[in-house]
Amino acid sequence: MTTGFERFRAAAEELRVPVEPVRYPAGTRTAAEAAAAVGCDVGQIVKSLVFATPTKLVLALTSGANQVDTDCLGELTGEEVSLADPETVRAATGFAIGGTPPFGHLNPLPVWIDENLLDYDTVWAAAGTPDSCFPIDPTQLIAATGATPADFVQRQEREHTGRWLVENMPSGLNLELPDRSEPDRPVPFLGGN
Numbered sequence: 796m797t798t799g800f801e802r803f804r805a806a807a808e809e810l811r812v813p814v815e816p817v818r819y820p821a822g823t824r825t826a827a828e829a830a831a832a833v834g835c836d837v838g839q840i841v842k843s844l845v846f847a848t849p850t851k852l853v854l855a856l857t858s859g860a861n862q863v864d865t866d867c868l869g870e871l872t873g874e875e876v877s878l879a880d881p882e883t884v885r886a887a888t889g890f891a892i893g894g895t896p897p898f899g900h901l902n903p904l905p906v907w908i909d910e911n912l913l914d915y916d917t918v919w920a921a922a923g924t925p926d927s928c929f930p931i932d933p934t935q936l937i938a939a940t941g942a943t944p945a946d947f948v949q950r951q952e953r954e955h956t957g958r959w960l961v962e963n964m965p966s967g968l969n970l971e972l973p974d975r976s977e978p979d980r981p982v983p984f985l986g987g988n
């Protein structure tokens with residue numbers, strides 16, 4: 796029996812998408828595991844998530860740093876969406892959850908891609924098994940999948956404090972952090988809430 800790894804490689808070849816999948820014995824089942832194995836930012840990991848609407852399935856390629864906002868994805872698809880169950884994912888894509896690649900599926904699905912993935916030169920996606928990934932330029936990933944870039948992820952909670960602002964300033968600004976023993980205070984000029 797062929798493995799998901801071999802089936803993905805064959806499918807990519809058929810689609811003429813050059814890929815170089817790598818196996819990681821430590822496992823890449825989750826985005827966090829994949830990022831640790833590859834040695835990259837978790838935001839660079841592509842989660843290939845299948846969602847079901849009442850009439851169809853869609854694929855949401857989502858940064859490992861983000862969670863899908865199903866209301867946003869529902870607006871994009873025009874119907875309510877929910878995460879597909881594991882049997883549906885396998886039947887539609889030919890691959891199991893944890894190893895589902897972004898393309899090379901049995902039945903190609905409409906694809907949306909989290910625009911945050913475009914911030915990176917290289918992203919890493921599952922290569923058909925929960926112990927493999929392959930690197931790809933996100934623009935090539937869009938070409939290979941026909942994905943539409945969009946914003947469908949949950950907003951990150953932001954701490955509106957002086958410390959958050961200072962820690963996230965471009966380093967060139969050379970601001971000094973306040974003494975860590977001082978409590979953080981809201982920044983008045985933001986009109987803090």
Ligand code: 5CA
Nearest residue numbers: 823824825826829842843879881893894920921
């Ligand atoms: N190999 C990794 C990194 S590429 C991977 O495939 N990650 S993933 O995010 O695309 O696949 C795991 C995802 O499958 C989880 O984030 C979760 O959204 C989904 N999942 C896990 N268990 C279930 C389940 N029982 N039913 C539906 N979806 C599930």
